[in-house]
Amino acid sequence: MTDLQSVAGPALVEARRCGTCSLCCILPDIDELDKPANEPCRHCLTGGGCAAYAARPATCRDFYCLWRTDASLGPEWEPSISGMMLYAQGPQLTVLVDPERGEDWRRAPYLGELEAKARALKADGGYVVVYVGDAVTVVG
Numbered sequence: 001m002t003d004l005q006s007v008a009g010p011a012l013v014e015a016r017r018c019g020t021c022s023l024c025c026i027l028p029d030i031d032e033l034d035k036p037a038n039e040p041c042r043h044c045l046t047g048g049g050c051a052a053y054a055a056r057p058a059t060c061r062d063f064y065c066l067w068r069t070d071a072s073l074g075p076e077w078e079p080s081i082s083g084m085m086l087y088a089q090g091p092q093l094t095v096l097v098d099p100e101r102g103e104d105w106r107r108a109p110y111l112g113e114l115e116a117k118a119r120a121l122k123a124d125g126g127y128v129v130v131y132v133g134d135a136v137t138v139v140g
């Protein structure tokens, strides 16, 4: 359910960088790398970055979390601050939470903002799903 899949190249928000964040190399399962969820990819470098950058699979080349592509997400959603990464999967807005910070999404401002997103998405058949390890919660 949290499998990361290749997406068409989205436009990036200016001045946002991944920095030392590696959450998208840790939280999702990635079939191409035989990587389970919530374990660092074997190519993760300490302090951020990829030891297989030139040869990384298409899923990695094409993927950016929503914080990198959606300017409406405020600075509180920077993954290294929130402990969460967001991405869209068809009608589903997926929220992967660092299990070590598993309750943070229920706190302000995150839960209120996720509930607002769930209400907005509902009109078009969309929804918000939060994953914390094996726990799955539909917001709203």
Ligand code: SF4
Pocket (backbone or CB within 6 Å): 017, 018, 021, 022, 023, 024, 025, 063, 064, 065, 066, 067, 068, 079, 080, 085
């Ligand atoms: S989760 Fe987002 S900010 Fe963090 S490394 Fe991945 S794309 Fe960059």
Ligand code: SF4
Pocket (backbone or CB within 6 Å): 024, 025, 026, 030, 033, 041, 042, 043, 044, 045, 049, 050, 051, 052, 053, 056, 057, 060
């Ligand atoms: S191959 Fe590189 S970019 Fe892809 S998940 Fe592993 S560390 Fe991240």
